[in-house]
Amino acid sequence: MYCLWCDQEIISSVNWGNLMLPPRSLTLCEECEGKLERITGSRCEKCSRKSAEQICSDCQWWSTQKREVLAKNHSIYVYNAFMKEIIAKWKYRGDYVLKKVFEEAFLEAFRKEFGKYKDTVLVPIPLSDARLAERGFNQAEALARQLPIQSKNLLTRTDSEKQSKKSRKQRIAGKNPFIMTETLNKPAILVDDIYTTGTTLRHAAELLRQNGCPKVSSYTLIRG
Amino acid sequence: MIVPQHRQKEMDLAKLFAGKLLLRHEIPLSEAHFSQALKQEIFRTVSPFSKKHFTLQCNRCGNTAKHLLPRYPCSRCGKAHRYCRKCIAMGRVSTCSMLYEWADQTPHWPIYVNPCSWKGTLTDAQQHAADRIATAIQAEEKELLSWAVCGAGKTEMLFPAITIALQQGKRICLATPRADVVRELKPRIQQAFEEVTVQALYGGSNDKTGSAQLILSTTHQLLRFKQAFHVMIIDEVDAFPYHADPSLSFATKRAVKPSGTTIYLTATPRKQQLKRLRKNNLPHIFVPRRFHGYPLPVPKTKQVINLKRQLKSKQLPKAFLKWLLTREKTQRQILIFVPTINLADHLQKPLTNFLLENNVIQTKQQASAVHASDAEREEKVKAYRNRELFVLVTTTILERGVTFPSVDVVILDAGHQVFDQAAIVQIAGRAGRSPDDPHGEVLLFHDGKTDAMVEAAASIRDMNRRGGFV
Structure with a gap:
């Protein structure tokens, strides 16, 4: 086994606890694993941001805006420097297998957080055609595919500008870039890699709600 | 050589593209023009992988490690393609996004009469080695190791050799494993060859076109070249990561023309080079004295x-x-x-x-x-x-x-x-x-x-x- 990040060979130590068990497959070496930072301790109930308050200031602001369309967001990791490097290589360079780094944690947290949600549909956030052609795969779809409930590509995207190149103000003021191709009358969970300002997810949620979806939550890998 | 006016532009394109492994987005042509260029064999596709017996090899970096050659599901054609993780930092290559190379005429590089503007003088020991390196280039010998002790002044020893190469209208690359060395060399080389265009290529360098006749580069950047240079000079061959990473020597070998000359510079040859020296199948020149003529301090x-x-x-x-x-x-x-x-x-x-x-x-x-x-x-x-x-x-x-x-x-x-x-x-x-x-x-x-x-x-x-x- 080799570390997916630094390509060092991973040698797992044998102890009484794992002697008789089949070897656990590891994706990162201990050192690299240690550089990933999970969101722990108190967090905002709505958006998963690390926060001492129950509802963080961002979410309080969102609740003053017209109608709140996103029930809640759950994220696993903090967007630290190491995570930025991984995401850059995974998404922008197109190193597909790096998704394995998060596979186990992503599934485990989903079971814990959304496990009792039956009859729910996953909706991955789409890429624009130009972006998709460039990268060859959609990272949100790759994430949704790892989860145990059905996933539907209900949205298409019309803009092609990268969100990550815009400022917070520009993002929030932007037009809704999505078009819905099919209606849905079941609760939905949006899947994406990063929740930054929450604008993209809210655009998607708004559209889903307008087209008959009773409740929309989101599940993202990282709270930026 | 004199090129007629109407062919001048084509020559410039040849200089820009020839000798490189290009990604599609590095070729500024619209889809329609590009497919025509492929039909007219101005560009040629390079298959991203080659099969050797039962192992697959990346044609850009020479990687054969299976765990670094996984697949991804392609949204363009619905198939799962292999890609190489080892050289992905240079852009992902797969059967759906190939590499291309220039297939039109080879570029002609200018011939300089007296390109060297360096006015210093060499010591006897330096001169001796410099002459030997220059001869190797002139006679198109395959390889030569120049073993010069630390502080022998090896950069200056290269000037006569580079001069000869430029007088013969050759394209030269001075490569080293370390980016800081490239950065340090750039002004020195440019000063010594004022009228020649010199480009420095390293991760994070501003100018990545690599179209100059005299190129300074990290060995890593050579992954983008194929049969581009008549003369390849590798400084600090024994330095990390060159001696530890086989893809770098793979890339360096490929970047030289089949008839080209490779000069290795080192102060501390590694075991494999010493072995070849002892067997007498690697010609070499030894510079045992520092330029100031005093011995090396013994630890x-x-x-x-x-x-x-x-x-x-x-x-x-x-x-x-x-x-x-x-x-x-x-x-x-x-x-x-x-x-x-x-x-x-x-x-x-x-x-x-x-x-x-x-x-x-x-x-x-x-x-x-x-x-x-x-x-x-x-x-x-x-x-x-x-x-x-x-x-x-x-x-x-x-x-x-x-x-x-x-x-x-x-x-x-x-x-x-x-x-x-x-x-x-x-x-x-x-x-x-x-x-x-x-x-x-x-x-x-x-x-x-x-x-x-x-x-x-x-x-x-x-x-x-x-x-x-x-």
Whole structure:
């Protein structure tokens, strides 16, 4: 086994606890694993941001805006420097297998957080055609595919500008870039890699709600 | 050669594209024009992988490790393609996004009559080696190893060779494993060849076009070239990561034209090169003398019991402190090598305090530590060169390629595995670089001599003997 990040060979130590068990497959070496930072301790109930308050200031602001369309967001990791490097290589360079780094944690947290949600549909956030052609795969779809409930590509995207190149103000003021191709009358969970300002997810949620979806939550890998 | 006016533009394109492995987005043509260019065989596709028996090999970096050749599901055609993770930083290549190469006529490079604007003179030893390298290029010999001791002045030795190559209208690449060396060489080479276009390629360089006749490059950037150069000069062949990463030597070999000449430069040849030297199947030239004509300083070793434990608890060994206060020449700067980044950071404070107490330095700012992940790395090295810093604690990043005129060199924990024979010889070679102060002390503190230390001292003595010093 080799570390997916630094390509060092991973040698797992044998102890009484794992002697008789089949070897656990590891994706990162201990050192690299240690550089990933999970969101722990108190967090905002709505958006998963690390926060001492129950509802963080961002979410309080969102609740003053017209109608709140996103029930809640759950994220696993903090967007630290190491995570930025991984995401850059995974998404922008197109190193597909790096998704394995998060596979186990992503599934485990989903079971814990959304496990009792039956009859729910996953909706991955789409890429624009130009972006998709460039990268060859959609990272949100790759994430949704790892989860145990059905996933539907209900949205298409019309803009092609990268969100990550815009400022917070520009993002929030932007037009809704999505078009819905099919209606849905079941609760939905949006899947994406990063929740930054929450604008993209809210655009998607708004559209889903307008087209008959009773409740929309989101599940993202990282709270930026 | 004179090119008619109407073909001038085509020549420029050839210079820009020939000899490279290109990604689609590096070719500024619309889809329609591009497919026509493919039909007319102006460009040719390069298959991304080749099968050798049962192993798959990436055609860009030569990687064959299976775990670095996974698949991804392609949204364009619905199939799962293999891609190479090893060279993905240069852009992902798969069967759906191929590499392309120029298939039209080869470019003609200008012939210079007298390109060298360098006015210095070479010492006899340098001249001898320079002539040999120039002959190798003129006669289109396949390869030549130039083994010159640290401080022999090997960059200057290259000038006559580069001159000859330019006079023959050849394209030249001077490659080295380290980006800081490329950065340092660029102004020197440009100054020596004023009228020639020189480009420097390294990760993060502004100009990545690589269309010049004389190119300075990291060995890593050569992954983008194929049969581009008549002359390939590889500086510091034995340096990390070149000798440890097979894809770099793969790329370097591919970047040379089949009839081209490869010159290796080193002060510390590795075992495989020494083996070829002994077997007489690698022609070489040896420069045993430093340009100022004095011998290389031979390292002295000092054993310290419990050295590792002392360093771990941020304690400086007594023998080292005593040496600090009883140096031969107190005006020499002090360069201290340690094996790890952590240690460099940890030792800085106790060392500074000790030096302040004993008046070796006057202010706290005169001592510092530097390592690869230090954001102020370049500034610190510059400050040390300007003597604003008096004492510098460093990891092996400063082991080669840098020149400080007058320093004493110390290795703390010289028995650590990062200090192999080549590293110790290189580190010892930092001392006594200037004709004004051609000697310098080199001290290795250790808690048990290693083969590397013994071999390093033996090879330095051997080089001195071959240089005519007894």
